[in-house]
Structure formats: C-alpha cells, structure tokens
Amino acid sequence: MTGSDRAYIRTRLAANEPPPTRAGPFHAIVQGLFSGPLNIAFTLFSIVAIAFAALPVVRFLIVDAVWQGMDASACQGAGGACWPFVQAKFGQFIYGTYPEALRWRPDLVFVLGALLLAPLLAPAAPLKRINALLFFGIYPIVAFVLLTGGNLDLRHFLIGRLTAWNIFGSATTAGLSWNFWSDYVATAFLVAVLVEVGAALLGARARKASFTALFVFAAVGAVVLAADLDFGLEPVETRSWGGLMVTLVVAITGIVASLPLGILLALGRRSEMPLVRLASVIFIEFWRGVPLITVLFFATYMLPLFLPSGVSVDGLLRVLIGVALFSAAYMAEVVRGGLQAIPKSQYEAAEALGLGYWQTMSFVVLPQALTIVIPGIVGNFIGLFKDTTLVLIVAIFDLLGQLRAAFADPAWASPVTLYTGFAFAGIIYFVFCYGMSRYALSLERRAAVAGGR
Amino acid sequence: MSEIADAGRRKGRSLLDNPRLRAILVQSLLLIAIASLAWMLIGNVRTNLASRNIASGFGFFDVTAGFAISQTLIPYEESSTYGRAFVVGLLNTLLVSAIGIVLATVLGFAVGVARLSSNMLLSRLAGAYVEILRNLPLLFQILFWYLAVLGTLPGPRQSLSLAGEIFLNNRGVFVPKPLFAAGSGAVALAVVAGSALAIILAIWARRRRLATGKIIATGWITLALVLVPPAVTFVIMGAPLSFERPELKGFNFDGGLRVVPEFLALLFALVTYTAAYIAEIVRAGILAIPRGQTEAAYSLGLRRGLTLRLVVVPQAMRVIVPPLTSQYLNLIKNSSLAAAIGYPDFFYVFAGTTLNQTGQAIEIIAITMAVYLAISLVTSALMNWYNRRLALRER
Incomplete structure (x- = not known):
C-alpha cells in the first residue's frame, strides 16, 4: 500500500465541512411527515383517522366505562362499556351452559392443555418427544373423559353387530361391557390370523404382519378403554357445552385430527400411483372448493342419512368430523409445500441406504418437511380458530353464539350492551389470533437464522 | 430345493417386493x-330416506316456493318456483361477490401501498388496519356491522340524509332509482360503440409505439370517445332518463331503490376483511x-410515478396474482356467511330456506357444494388465464 501505483492521489486536505444541521430526530420527523404537499395530506389523513378511530375506542373501553354494578340499570346512561354485563355473563361466555358445579373439569382441561402446550411451543424446552406424546396421545383422552364424563357405554363390536353374539347379556364391570370387550379381543385375534394367512400367501413376513395388526388393535383398544371406563364422573351432554370452551375444542380437535389425515393426503398427492394421486387430488380440491358452512350443513343434515339406521352421532361430533375433513384438505396443501421443499437428493440418499417408502418418509423426509411447515400449520390453526365461529349457524353456541344469546337477555338491555359484548369477544379473538401469528413469525425468523436462508 | 426357496424367502423375496405388483395391489x-x-353409504341413504318418507329427485325445482326474498335482481314472487328462487339467490351471491372483489382489490392495493409509504404515521396506520382486521373472525365482523353499526342507525323518520336524495336508516340505504324511458337503448349503444372505439385506439397506439417507439397521448381522445357519443345521443333522444326519488310515507320510505342492510353489512365486512x-x-x-429495478428506472430518468407504473407494478403483479386469486375465491366462499344475518344469498335461499321446506338434504347440499365448486373453478380459470398473460415470456 505505498500509493505509488495509484492514478490519483489527493495532495491537499479537503476543507472541513460544516457540522450537519439537517439531522437529528426532529429533522427526521419533519422529513418523514411533512416533506411535501402529498406527504402532509397523508399525515393529516392519518391524524384524523387516529382521532376518529382510536380515541373513541379508548374512551369507550376505559375512560367512560362502567366498572361496577349489579344489573343493566348501572349502564343506562353510560357513554362507555358496561363491564358488569361481561362480569355477569362471563361463565356463559367461557363454558356455555356447562353445569356450574362441574366447571372445575373444563378448568382442569384448560390448565393441563396450557401446561403441556407451553413447553411444546417453546423451542428451547427439553423433552419434546415425551411432551408431544403426552399432548397428542394422552391429553385428548384425558380431555375427552373430563369434558364428557367418559363411560361411553359400548355394547357391541363387529361380531356382535354381524351375528347374534350376546353371550354375557348386559353384564358390566367398572362401566365396561363384557360383551363389547370379549367381542373386541376376539375380533382382534381373528383379524390377526387373517392378516397372517394373507401375508403368508403373498410371501411377506407373516408373523410380523400379524403382530402389527395386534399392536394396532391393542393401541386403539387402550384409547377406547380409557374412554369407556367409568371414573364416576357425572356425564355432561355436549348440548350444554358452549362459549370459548367449544371454540377451543373445535379448533384444537380439528387441527390435531387433520394433521395425520393431511399428511396422508399430501403423500397421496405426490404418490407415483395414479389412482392414489387422483383420489387425493379429488378429495383435497373438493373440500378446498366449497365454503366451510356447506361442510357444516353437510355434517349436520346429510351425515345422519349416510349412517346405518339406529346409529346416531352427537351433534358436536358431527361438526368435528366435518371440520376435521375440511381442515385436512388445507393441511394437506401446507404439508405438500414442505414436501416439495425437500431436495431430491434426500430421497435418493435414503433410497441408497436401502430404506423403503415408509422408512424414507418417516425418518428422512417428513421430519424435515414438517419442521419447515410449522408456521404454515400455525397459520392454518389461526384460520380454523376464526372459522369455528361458523358453528353458530348450525346451532352450536361457541363464544360468538353465546354473545349473541346474551344480547337477547332483557335483564341487560342497555344502549351499550352490544358494543360491550363485541369489545369483549373481539379482544379475546384478537389476543388468541395475534398471539399465534406472532408466534409463527418468530418461528420463521428462527428458521431463517438457523438455516441461513 | 426347499433350502434355496427358504433362503430366498428369508431375504424377503415376496410378491410384495415387486414395486409394480405392489402398486397394483395398493x-x-x-x-x-x-x-x-x-x-354402503348408498344403501344406508336408501333405507334412511325410505324410513323417513323423504322424497328424492329434482322435482322440487318446479314446485312453488311460497317464501318471500328481500332482495331480488330478477322478478320473483312468493308464487314463483324453487328453481326461480335458486336463480335469485345465485344472482345475489354473484352480486355481492363481484362488488366485493372490486372494492376489496381497490382498498387492498391502497392499504398495501400505504403500508410501504415513507410516511411513518400512514404506514403504521395501515399496519394496524391489517393486524386488527385479519385477527378477528369474519363472522364476528359481519355481525358487528349488522348488529352494532347498521342495527343501531335511527329509524326511517330520523334518517340520515345526503343532499336530500340518499337516505340511511336501520331499514337500509334508499337511493333514487333510475327510470329508463324509450331511447335509452340508443344511449347504451353509444356507450358500447364509444368504448369499442377507445379500445381499438388503444390497441393501435400500442402497436404503433412498439413499431416506431413513439408514444401517442391518447388520454384525452379516449375520454372524449367514451363520454361524447353517449352525451350527444342522450341529448338527441330527449334525455330518456329520470329518477324516482325515495319519499318518506308514514313509517317507511316509498319508491327509490332500497339496498337492504344485510347486503351492506355483508359487503362492508367482506371488503374490509379481504382487503387486509x-x-x-x-x-x-x-x-x-429488487431495489435495483427501482434504482435503474430512476437512473434512466423515470419519475416516481412512472417507475411504479411501468417498472415495479408490472413485475410485482406476477407475484401478486396467484395469491390474489385465492383471496378472491375466499371472498366468494365467505359470502355464504350471509346465512348468519339473513342476506338472501344463494346459500341462505337454497341450503337454508329451500332445505328447510323440502327436507331433501342430499340433493340440496350436493347442488350447493357443486355450485360453489363451479364458481370457484370458473374464477380460478379466469385468474389463471390472466396470470398466464402476465407471466414472464422467456426464450
């Protein structure tokens, strides 16, 4: 760096520049807000918009609000929110008409869910695997038993339906029907034998196949057993469920049930077998092409006609089935995005190691693909959470439905009741959705940093 | 012999190891x-329908509907058939969807550009708009507009009025109704002819610009072509247009064109939500x-407006159109939420009232799904065609 090979070398020092006068926060504000006629117009517009929108909201919610009172008389002349109304209806907004003495059960479900979900969502928390197993495997059963009271009272399984199998009459132990469970075990072994024979005919590993079948039966049986046991909890019909509880139940069940189905559909859509691909594409595009409300109507009015006569399915369960099918189609598209992002070399490397299709998918491709699409799944969940409001159209009263019912209460009729109710529900919805979207955003940022993308 | 076969079997050589056979089997x-x-489902449906005495088939389309519809674009009475009600509902859905798509696009572009504005206040305001509207359920917003905004407007006697011509109250908006006299056909023809000429002019100017590089200012000529022929015809034909003004008679307005509050609530909610x-x-x-595109345009001497119009927006459109399509589809599907407030859209009229009255759940829900599917497919086909036109043509 001698400088002798440079073309131009300054020989005199440049004159000192005067200190910058057009700088500093004040100048930045002036430049940013008032730099030209158009900009000034924008600024004025914004100030007017804020003055007309934000200020009245703050006044309504806090300054002019009524905070104490026993009935609508406290709010008659109020210029602000009537919070005693929300206080009086709080139980209804959260639990619907769930019996008051039993509300510790949904409370327990909420608390357990929060305790399991928080470490699952925090990227730094340890024991993800056990946590996920608890949340996706055990928690739904516990929640089901606590919310409904469990004790399904099952009477017949497959053989009992097809034949006149009724050896044990109506004998039960701890809420378990002897007929059902002996039938279940017999069916399990029968299926295992059939699988073994079929596999042997095809030349596959017969013993392994039959053990797999038995294992599946045992796993499903354990779940059904837990739901069928009589824990001495008083049963609560889903008709009396309502409020935020139903909103959360529908949204969480929808997303949890749609994940495995969505993964299968996404794999099917990328399958090399034309029939499998076609079936997946038709399923996905059909559910994505129709509005959710038609799906809910389908579940409420059409599904009962498809079931064998004599079988009736609970109204909320029907809606859950519809929601799960609907969101599975959207989930499939999210997962497909993740599958497409996995480079071909990953598949090839797995193949080179001698892994079969399911091994490739479950050990190599899906773990990577699902990690990528977590923000998309959260986005789906936000959409589903908002869409659960639609169940009020098929007479299931979620938070919004309870709100509407509360408006009709003459005891709380006042000029500000409507606005108060909307403000309360709006805040709840906003906190949930905004929180989740921030979470998805933070995950995306984290992935961007980790992956260097 | 058996040893060899066993060895082969132990290595896992079975019929299932042949991928083609396995594919066929699966x-x-x-x-x-x-x-x-x-x-199984069809069998169940048959027994269920028989046991519940529900008729099947599509004969109900010719049966008298017997219910009134609050907003009809084509003549409809209670004595009309279900088939007619079907069309009325479908037109109402298409009306709210079409207006909603146009308005949501305009508002959405405005808010999107405002969010990128260098004016901090404006961009924050646009950001707040987006976050609030996106994070509240659409049905919540529809009910809010319907119950809390339009529902609390004053009654007809205390209507808010605009220039004494337009009235707003809790029964909806009343605007003067245009009455077309004889000769308005000629005016319509003049509108079409003028617009056609303007389009031809635009095509010619574009060809010429591509061929010679000369830019022809067609703005004023286009405006004249669109406006002058209809205006002239209008005068020649003796002004064949009059307005029927809404009048307050008793407790309600009479005459004029009434826009029902359900329509307004649904439209406002759909537009503001989708715009976010x-x-x-x-x-x-x-x-x-990339910023380089803007900088290159500036260095070529293009001004801010021209840079946006000629360089940035045409390229951005390629990124914008595919997701925009799915928003349009969402808007159309979301218009079915009309059922919650009773706007007589396709869903409310058909899957609501008609289903209730006839009880033919299977036919009606299947048709409803098919209609929404068809609207979605047509819209996405149109948008795909537009997208292909915009796509980068590479060698």
Whole structure:
C-alpha cells in the first residue's frame, strides 16, 4: 500500500465541512411527515383517522366505562362499556351452559392443555418427544373423559353387530361391557390370523404382519378403554357445552385430527400411483372448493342419512368430523409445500441406504418437511380458530353464539350492551389470533437464522 | 430345493417386493375400499330416506316456493318456483361477490401501498388496519356491522340524509332509482360503440409505439370517445332518463331503490376483511421486486410515478396474482356467511330456506357444494388465464 501505483492521489486536505444541521430526530420527523404537499395530506389523513378511530375506542373501553354494578340499570346512561354485563355473563361466555358445579373439569382441561402446550411451543424446552406424546396421545383422552364424563357405554363390536353374539347379556364391570370387550379381543385375534394367512400367501413376513395388526388393535383398544371406563364422573351432554370452551375444542380437535389425515393426503398427492394421486387430488380440491358452512350443513343434515339406521352421532361430533375433513384438505396443501421443499437428493440418499417408502418418509423426509411447515400449520390453526365461529349457524353456541344469546337477555338491555359484548369477544379473538401469528413469525425468523436462508 | 426357496424367502423375496405388483395391489385395495364405502353409504341413504318418507329427485325445482326474498335482481314472487328462487339467490351471491372483489382489490392495493409509504404515521396506520382486521373472525365482523353499526342507525323518520336524495336508516340505504324511458337503448349503444372505439385506439397506439417507439397521448381522445357519443345521443333522444326519488310515507320510505342492510353489512365486512389480506399480498409483491429495478428506472430518468407504473407494478403483479386469486375465491366462499344475518344469498335461499321446506338434504347440499365448486373453478380459470398473460415470456 505505498500509493505509488495509484492514478490519483489527493495532495491537499479537503476543507472541513460544516457540522450537519439537517439531522437529528426532529429533522427526521419533519422529513418523514411533512416533506411535501402529498406527504402532509397523508399525515393529516392519518391524524384524523387516529382521532376518529382510536380515541373513541379508548374512551369507550376505559375512560367512560362502567366498572361496577349489579344489573343493566348501572349502564343506562353510560357513554362507555358496561363491564358488569361481561362480569355477569362471563361463565356463559367461557363454558356455555356447562353445569356450574362441574366447571372445575373444563378448568382442569384448560390448565393441563396450557401446561403441556407451553413447553411444546417453546423451542428451547427439553423433552419434546415425551411432551408431544403426552399432548397428542394422552391429553385428548384425558380431555375427552373430563369434558364428557367418559363411560361411553359400548355394547357391541363387529361380531356382535354381524351375528347374534350376546353371550354375557348386559353384564358390566367398572362401566365396561363384557360383551363389547370379549367381542373386541376376539375380533382382534381373528383379524390377526387373517392378516397372517394373507401375508403368508403373498410371501411377506407373516408373523410380523400379524403382530402389527395386534399392536394396532391393542393401541386403539387402550384409547377406547380409557374412554369407556367409568371414573364416576357425572356425564355432561355436549348440548350444554358452549362459549370459548367449544371454540377451543373445535379448533384444537380439528387441527390435531387433520394433521395425520393431511399428511396422508399430501403423500397421496405426490404418490407415483395414479389412482392414489387422483383420489387425493379429488378429495383435497373438493373440500378446498366449497365454503366451510356447506361442510357444516353437510355434517349436520346429510351425515345422519349416510349412517346405518339406529346409529346416531352427537351433534358436536358431527361438526368435528366435518371440520376435521375440511381442515385436512388445507393441511394437506401446507404439508405438500414442505414436501416439495425437500431436495431430491434426500430421497435418493435414503433410497441408497436401502430404506423403503415408509422408512424414507418417516425418518428422512417428513421430519424435515414438517419442521419447515410449522408456521404454515400455525397459520392454518389461526384460520380454523376464526372459522369455528361458523358453528353458530348450525346451532352450536361457541363464544360468538353465546354473545349473541346474551344480547337477547332483557335483564341487560342497555344502549351499550352490544358494543360491550363485541369489545369483549373481539379482544379475546384478537389476543388468541395475534398471539399465534406472532408466534409463527418468530418461528420463521428462527428458521431463517438457523438455516441461513 | 426347499433350502434355496427358504433362503430366498428369508431375504424377503415376496410378491410384495415387486414395486409394480405392489402398486397394483395398493390401488386395487383403495378402489375396493372406496367402492364398498360408496355402496354402503348408498344403501344406508336408501333405507334412511325410505324410513323417513323423504322424497328424492329434482322435482322440487318446479314446485312453488311460497317464501318471500328481500332482495331480488330478477322478478320473483312468493308464487314463483324453487328453481326461480335458486336463480335469485345465485344472482345475489354473484352480486355481492363481484362488488366485493372490486372494492376489496381497490382498498387492498391502497392499504398495501400505504403500508410501504415513507410516511411513518400512514404506514403504521395501515399496519394496524391489517393486524386488527385479519385477527378477528369474519363472522364476528359481519355481525358487528349488522348488529352494532347498521342495527343501531335511527329509524326511517330520523334518517340520515345526503343532499336530500340518499337516505340511511336501520331499514337500509334508499337511493333514487333510475327510470329508463324509450331511447335509452340508443344511449347504451353509444356507450358500447364509444368504448369499442377507445379500445381499438388503444390497441393501435400500442402497436404503433412498439413499431416506431413513439408514444401517442391518447388520454384525452379516449375520454372524449367514451363520454361524447353517449352525451350527444342522450341529448338527441330527449334525455330518456329520470329518477324516482325515495319519499318518506308514514313509517317507511316509498319508491327509490332500497339496498337492504344485510347486503351492506355483508359487503362492508367482506371488503374490509379481504382487503387486509390483499394489502399483505400487495406489500409482499412490491417488496419482492429488487431495489435495483427501482434504482435503474430512476437512473434512466423515470419519475416516481412512472417507475411504479411501468417498472415495479408490472413485475410485482406476477407475484401478486396467484395469491390474489385465492383471496378472491375466499371472498366468494365467505359470502355464504350471509346465512348468519339473513342476506338472501344463494346459500341462505337454497341450503337454508329451500332445505328447510323440502327436507331433501342430499340433493340440496350436493347442488350447493357443486355450485360453489363451479364458481370457484370458473374464477380460478379466469385468474389463471390472466396470470398466464402476465407471466414472464422467456426464450
């Protein structure tokens, strides 16, 4: 760096520049807000918009609000929110008409869910695997038993339906029907034998196949057993469920049930077998092409006609089935995005190691693909959470439905009741959705940093 | 012999190891499963319909509907058939969707651009708009507009009025109704002819610009072509247009054109909600264009407006159109939420009232799904065609 090979070398020092006068926060504000006629117009517009929108909201919610009172008389002349109304209806907004003495059960479900979900969502928390197993495997059963009271009272399984199998009459132990469970075990072994024979005919590993079948039966049986046991909890019909509880139940069940189905559909859509691909594409595009409300109507009015006569399915369960099918189609598209992002070399490397299709998918491709699409799944969940409001159209009263019912209460009729109710529900919805979207955003940022993308 | 066969078997050489055979087996199993499921469902449906005495078939389309519809674009009475009600509902859905799409696009582009504004206040305001609207359920917003905004307007006698011509109250908006006299056909013809000429002029000017590089200012001529022929015809034909003004008679307005509050609530909610999503799409689209493009345009001497119009927006559109399409589809599907407030859209009229009255759940829900599917497919086909036109043509 001698400088002798440079073309131009300054020989005199440049004159000192005067200190910058057009700088500093004040100048930045002036430049940013008032730099030209158009900009000034924008600024004025914004100030007017804020003055007309934000200020009245703050006044309504806090300054002019009524905070104490026993009935609508406290709010008659109020210029602000009537919070005693929300206080009086709080139980209804959260639990619907769930019996008051039993509300510790949904409370327990909420608390357990929060305790399991928080470490699952925090990227730094340890024991993800056990946590996920608890949340996706055990928690739904516990929640089901606590919310409904469990004790399904099952009477017949497959053989009992097809034949006149009724050896044990109506004998039960701890809420378990002897007929059902002996039938279940017999069916399990029968299926295992059939699988073994079929596999042997095809030349596959017969013993392994039959053990797999038995294992599946045992796993499903354990779940059904837990739901069928009589824990001495008083049963609560889903008709009396309502409020935020139903909103959360529908949204969480929808997303949890749609994940495995969505993964299968996404794999099917990328399958090399034309029939499998076609079936997946038709399923996905059909559910994505129709509005959710038609799906809910389908579940409420059409599904009962498809079931064998004599079988009736609970109204909320029907809606859950519809929601799960609907969101599975959207989930499939999210997962497909993740599958497409996995480079071909990953598949090839797995193949080179001698892994079969399911091994490739479950050990190599899906773990990577699902990690990528977590923000998309959260986005789906936000959409589903908002869409659960639609169940009020098929007479299931979620938070919004309870709100509407509360408006009709003459005891709380006042000029500000409507606005108060909307403000309360709006805040709840906003906190949930905004929180989740921030979470998805933070995950995306984290992935961007980790992956260097 | 048996040893060799056993060894082969132990290595796992079975029929299932042949990928083609396995594929055929899996697919035939799938086919059998779907077919038997369908067979079982159809059997169940038959027994259920028979036991509940529900008629089947599409004969109900010719039966008198017997219910009134609050907003009809074509003549409809209570004595009209279900088929007619079907068309009325479908037109109402298409009306709210079409107006909603146009308004949501305009508002969405405005908010999206405002979010990128260098004016901090404006961009924050647009950001707050997007976050609030996107994070509240649409049905919540529809009910809010319907119950809390339009529902609390004063009654007809205390209507808010605009220039004594337009009235707003809790029964809806009343505007003067245009009455077309004889000769208005000629004016319409003049509008079409003028517009056609303007389009031809635009095509010619573009060809000439591509061929010679000369830019022809067609703005004023286009405006004249669109406006002058209709105006002249209008005068020659003796002004064949008059307005029927809404008048307050007794407790309600008479005459004029009434826009029902359900329509307004649904439209407001759909437009503001979808616009929030479109704003994000527009913002992402514009941000996707590298800064170098803008800088290159500036260094060529293009001004800010021209840079946006000629360089940034055409490229951003390629990023914007595909997600925009799905927002349009969402808007159309979301218009079915009209059922919650009783706007007589297709869903409310058909899957609501008609289903209730006839009880033919299977036919009606199947048709409803098919209609929404068809509207969605047509819209996405149109948008795909537009997208292909915009696509980068590479050698």
